[in-house]
Amino acid sequence: MSASDAVLAIDIGGTKLAAGLVDPSGAIVRSARRPTPAGEDERIWSAVGELIDEVVADVDPVGIGVGCGGPLRLDLGEVSPLNIPSWRGFPVVARLAHRFPDLPVRLHNDAAAMAVGEHWLGAGRAASSLLGVVVSTGVGAGLVVDGRTVNGPTGNAAHLGHVVVDPHGPACECGGRGCLEAVARGPAVVAAALAGGWRPASDVIDGRALVRDAEAGDPAAVGALHRAGEALGVALASASHLLELDRAVIGGGLAVGAGELLLGATRVAYARHACLDFAAGCEIVPAQLGSDAGLIGAAALVIEPRYLARAGGHS
Numbered sequence: 001m002s003a004s005d006a007v008l009a010i011d012i013g014g015t016k017l018a019a020g021l022v023d024p025s026g027a028i029v030r031s032a033r034r035p036t037p038a039g040e041d042e043r044i045w046s047a048v049g050e051l052i053d054e055v056v057a058d059v060d061p062v063g064i065g066v067g068c069g070g071p072l073r074l075d076l077g078e079v080s081p082l083n084i085p086s087w088r089g090f091p092v093v094a095r096l097a098h099r100f101p102d103l104p105v106r107l108h109n110d111a112a113a114m115a116v117g118e119h120w121l122g123a124g125r126a127a128s129s130l131l132g133v134v135v136s137t138g139v140g141a142g143l144v145v146d147g148r149t150v151n152g153p154t155g156n157a158a159h160l161g162h163v164v165v166d167p168h169g170p171a172c173e174c175g176g177r178g179c180l181e182a183v184a185r186g187p188a189v190v191a192a193a194l195a196g197g198w199r200p201a202s203d204v205i206d207g208r209a210l211v212r213d214a215e216a217g218d219p220a221a222v223g224a225l226h227r228a229g230e231a232l233g234v235a236l237a238s239a240s241h242l243l244e245l246d247r248a249v250i251g252g253g254l255a256v257g258a259g260e261l262l263l264g265a266t267r268v269a270y271a272r273h274a275c276l277d278f279a280a281g282c283e284i285v286p287a288q289l290g291s292d293a294g295l296i297g298a299a300a301l302v303i304e305p306r307y308l309a310r311a312g313g314h315s
């Protein structure tokens with residue numbers, strides 16, 4: 001292998017896996033992605049390993065940053081992504097350390113990695129209390145306060161997806177009811193639109209088709225995105241009162257695709273519920289780094305270790 005100053009970044013989600021080499025300026029030098037395979041834990045790990053082989057090739061990275069769907073145990077280096085059912089307590093840090101014994105391995109949840117990436121180089125720059133939210137297959141979030149991630153004892157602070165927005169709402173994968181994720185995750189929004197009378201224009205029924213039909217004026221599609229956006233605004237208002245947020249950066253496939261169809265409703269709901277002056281000033285803005293935020297943020301955990309001042313792997 002040849003020497004390099006690049007970091008190996010890995011982004012593990014319920015829908016897709018990605019790996020990349022990121023240089024110290026945050027530029028992605030090389031990357032590869034693929035859908036997350038269904039099935040048992042080792043099959044998914046093999047897919048991650050193949051992606052690593054593809055991007056590392058002849059390069060010798062200086063460290064490894066990993067973003068993975070939550071929940072997780074930063075203190076143990078283990079992940080249990082709700083959207084990857086076969087990974088429960090999966091020792092992702094130990095597996096990487098075994099393969100790259102001399103390299104630091106830094107882990108955080110994928111939404112925290114997005115928040116760090118946006119704070120470092122995207123829409124969250126200079127924010128002092130930033131919540132990054134990913135609205136996709138699930139709803140995740142990461143919190144950066146005074147330039148550091150807020151982790152909690154096991155690394156699970158800022159799970160905005162499981163803040164309750166409707167105590168009588170739909171059941172959630174977590175076992176609760178009416179969580180933001182149960183209302184606003186892509187599959188839930190699609191299901192709500194269908195129940196509300198959405199007539200998909202294409203055979204493919206997914207979030208992308210929903211956004212397309214909403215843009216074409218289908219009222220049920222518009223209504224479902226509006227309700228998801230509203231639920232996000234309600235959750236952000238609660239978060240802002242708790243944390244005095246000055247910025248919320250919204251990313252993830254569904255939110256990026258829907259744009260103002262979702263974010264417009266988020267801002268209206270936020271304004272209705274965040275009435276105290278200190279909360280009213282929070283800016284709600286779209287993410288700038290797109291689908292690269294996860295890889296850039298994972299790399300930042302190594303390149304800018306101030307973000308993850310304690311726990312989160314070994315070095």
Ligand SMILES: [Zn+2]
Pocket residue numbers: 161162172173174175176177179181182
């Ligand atoms: Zn939940």
